[in-house]
Amino acid sequence: MRFVDEFRDPKLxxxxxxxxxxxAAQLPYTAEKPMQIMEVCGGHTHAIFKFxxxxxxxPQLEFIHGPGCPVxxxxxxxxxxxxxxxxxxxxxxxxxxxxxxxxxxxxSLLNARERGADVRVVYSPLDALKLARENPQRQVVFFALxxxxxxxxxxxxxxxxxxxGLTNFSIFCQHxxxxxxxxxxxxxxxxxxDAFLAPGHVSMxxxxxxxxxxxxxxxxxxxxxxxxxxxxxxxVFMLVEQVCEASCKTENQYRRIVPEEGNVLAQNAxxxxxxxxxxxxxxxxxxxxxxxxxxxxxxxxxxxxxxFSPQTQSVADDPRSRCGDVLTGRCKPHECPLFGTGCTPHNxxxxxxxxxxxxxxxxxxxxxxxxxxxxxxxxxxVAG
Amino acid sequence: xxxxxxxxxxxxxxxxxxxxxxxxxxxxxxFDNPWLNEREDGARLSLAAxxxxxxxxxxxxxxxxxxxxxxxGGNIGKLAVCGTANDLSVSGATPAYLSCGFIxxxxxxxxxxxxxxxxxxxxxRDAGIAIVTGDTKVVQRGAADKIFINTAGIGVxxxxxxxxxxQIQCGDKVxxxxxxxxHGATILNLREQLGMDLGxxxxxxxxxxxxxxxxxxxxxxxxxxATRGGVNAILHEFSEASGFGISIDENALxxxxxxxxxxxxxxxxxxNFANEGxxxxxxxxxxxxxxxxxxxxxxxxxxxxxxxxxxxNPQVCLRGALGVSRQLMLPHTEPLxxxx
Numbered sequence: 001m002r003f004v005d006e007f008r009d010p011k012l013x014x015x016x017x018x019x020x021x022x023x024a025a026q027l028p029y030t031a032e033k034p035m036q037i038m039e040v041c042g043g044h045t046h047a048i049f050k051f052x053x054x055x056x057x058x059p060q061l062e063f064i065h066g067p068g069c070p071v072x073x074x075x076x077x078x079x080x081x082x083x084x085x086x087x088x089x090x091x092x093x094x095x096x097x098x099x100x101x102x103x104x105x106x107x108s109l110l111n112a113r114e115r116g117a118d119v120r121v122v123y124s125p126l127d128a129l130k131l132a133r134e135n136p137q138r139q140v141v142f143f144a145l146x147x148x149x150x151x152x153x154x155x156x157x158x159x160x161x162x163x164x165g166l167t168n169f170s171i172f173c174q175h176x177x178x179x180x181x182x183x184x185x186x187x188x189x190x191x192x193x194d195a196f197l198a199p200g201h202v203s204m205x206x207x208x209x210x211x212x213x214x215x216x217x218x219x220x221x222x223x224x225x226x227x228x229x230x231x232x233x234x235x236v237f238m239l240v241e242q243v244c245e246a247s248c249k250t251e252n253q254y255r256r257i258v259p260e261e262g263n264v265l266a267q268n269a270x271x272x273x274x275x276x277x278x279x280x281x282x283x284x285x286x287x288x289x290x291x292x293x294x295x296x297x298x299x300x301x302x303x304x305x306x307x308f309s310p311q312t313q314s315v316a317d318d319p320r321s322r323c324g325d326v327l328t329g330r331c332k333p334h335e336c337p338l339f340g341t342g343c344t345p346h347n348x349x350x351x352x353x354x355x356x357x358x359x360x361x362x363x364x365x366x367x368x369x370x371x372x373x374x375x376x377x378x379x380x381x382v383a384g
Numbered sequence: 385x386x387x388x389x390x391x392x393x394x395x396x397x398x399x400x401x402x403x404x405x406x407x408x409x410x411x412x413x414x415f416d417n418p419w420l421n422e423r424e425d426g427a428r429l430s431l432a433a434x435x436x437x438x439x440x441x442x443x444x445x446x447x448x449x450x451x452x453x454x455x456x457g458g459n460i461g462k463l464a465v466c467g468t469a470n471d472l473s474v475s476g477a478t479p480a481y482l483s484c485g486f487i488x489x490x491x492x493x494x495x496x497x498x499x500x501x502x503x504x505x506x507x508x509r510d511a512g513i514a515i516v517t518g519d520t521k522v523v524q525r526g527a528a529d530k531i532f533i534n535t536a537g538i539g540v541x542x543x544x545x546x547x548x549x550x551q552i553q554c555g556d557k558v559x560x561x562x563x564x565x566x567h568g569a570t571i572l573n574l575r576e577q578l579g580m581d582l583g584x585x586x587x588x589x590x591x592x593x594x595x596x597x598x599x600x601x602x603x604x605x606x607x608x609x610a611t612r613g614g615v616n617a618i619l620h621e622f623s624e625a626s627g628f629g630i631s632i633d634e635n636a637l638x639x640x641x642x643x644x645x646x647x648x649x650x651x652x653x654x655x656n657f658a659n660e661g662x663x664x665x666x667x668x669x670x671x672x673x674x675x676x677x678x679x680x681x682x683x684x685x686x687x688x689x690x691x692x693x694x695x696x697n698p699q700v701c702l703r704g705a706l707g708v709s710r711q712l713m714l715p716h717t718e719p720l721x722x723x724x
Contacts, residue, residue: 001641004648008705046651052708123576229706346716356651366710 007228024058031059041199042069042357064329065359072358077313079104094128132169152266207262284323284351321350333363397522419516427516442477445536457586461504477539549625551605568657587661603671632692
């Protein structure tokens, strides 16, 4: 398959891995204290586990799974608000599929549907807009979530709705911005992430310049990476090169997709419809300043929260969960006391077990059995 | 009046004249066979005739509730015949007789019902299977989704066939009879209105003609048709029942490019997609070549391939494209597409 198989070629991967092992031997890091590379995006996390890339790395390198899965950083209270809106008899509530199972305090949207709410899975906000046109007597609400990856299509959808003068369409906005999150991570004490793999699709929209502060203010190298195994291996190699050469810059491995300036049209659409608006609550990470996104004044009429006024609900994460520590590389998923017992994909307590892209869910799916022994030993230690 | 005749009404489930007419004109004429035509409450089948074919009966049932009810490669009626016939075939039996129960939603177009019944009849007839008894219920609009069909079937197992997961041995080979996920991808594309021009259709088919020759091969240990849950579910069933593990090779999985494409786009696995005309066979290493040859000699098995083997370690593992092996978990629920 074109544009897939070329980037999964086992021979090329082998060559790249051999080069990586050789170069990594020259790093100032050791197997005991490896160079920690944070892959920010859940898509990267998924690829790492699916292809076993972490097992192919030299011992001097370690992946840290970042907060870039928009579903697993959803606070429970926001899901409760969604369920409250969806419960209105005249509402058709539309969501991406993987948000359907995220639990709120009162259950998930799937549970809301079981209770009789009209909750539908869509593949694009444009599908929700179509539903609004077809059902003028109903209120259609789209659960808009995601980083800069999904912001443009929500923006374009709202521009279209405004042009058509639709009055029965609105969005429940849970879009979030990546850059403030990365800044917040780096400002935390005792976080020792050494380098970043930045998500290619976010960069396709925002370009590469917004990452420069990571080099200049925090002295960490960053590579914008594609999602196929060869993309990621090459990106890791580029990071290792930077460290070996004592340089620190933003590089773009994903040039076939990501222009340095990003997508200006998409940026303009986002600017017209959305604005950064103060702090936003993130599941597992708490409040992050200037990471929330809301509609600009011109589009306020499409704000479902204004239209339905759901109760504001703040639900604390389970204090035993170590989501924040996993996200910052302080521990591995299976080292959390809830992993695999109180927190599983069937019954997720923590943020990262919720979505299939979350670090804990991926670890559970791909690494659970092999770590079971280690996990039990650790639990015995904790209990003792 | 004519409008009411175009759709199924509550009268068609009343037991009265409308129902009798529908049974007569729709079901009896389509399924037409001596057992059904007797119009008794139960089909009376000759034990002597069955005994001549083997020493055990296989008896199975399944219900079909698919959306949409028409799809490229078939419809719910064909599915209801193939599914139950295949459950019999992979037990080692020759499918012989089916029952079918219809639950019809008030308002279902008669034309749709006619198309479904006609394809059921043709599929059964082509496979030498008789639909010998049945039942029809009509429920009010909204109480069911257009049409639900239940079929039960019996078949006869020859005396020397003893397939089952308990026969599986370490070192056995795992074979699939063709490309994975064609049915699941076709239905997903239609149901979710993805509008992709995939150029594929459901693999819905009666497998009996392809399976029958395998009954003469010594070393065939277990067969299952890989329907809901896909090949992944079958591998886990085999592993659990036998106490052994199974290791499969991702590079060996036969998957059509269009199915791979839709899976890549939506973050899904072809191993979890439903099939309606594919089986998984576990055979001894000695029987592998013979089984592959027999499968490939039939049009339904042209893409048959060995995908892995049975291992001592009681886990289902997948060796990925880059050679790294990982445990293959069963999805805890129906997989949902990822956001990005």
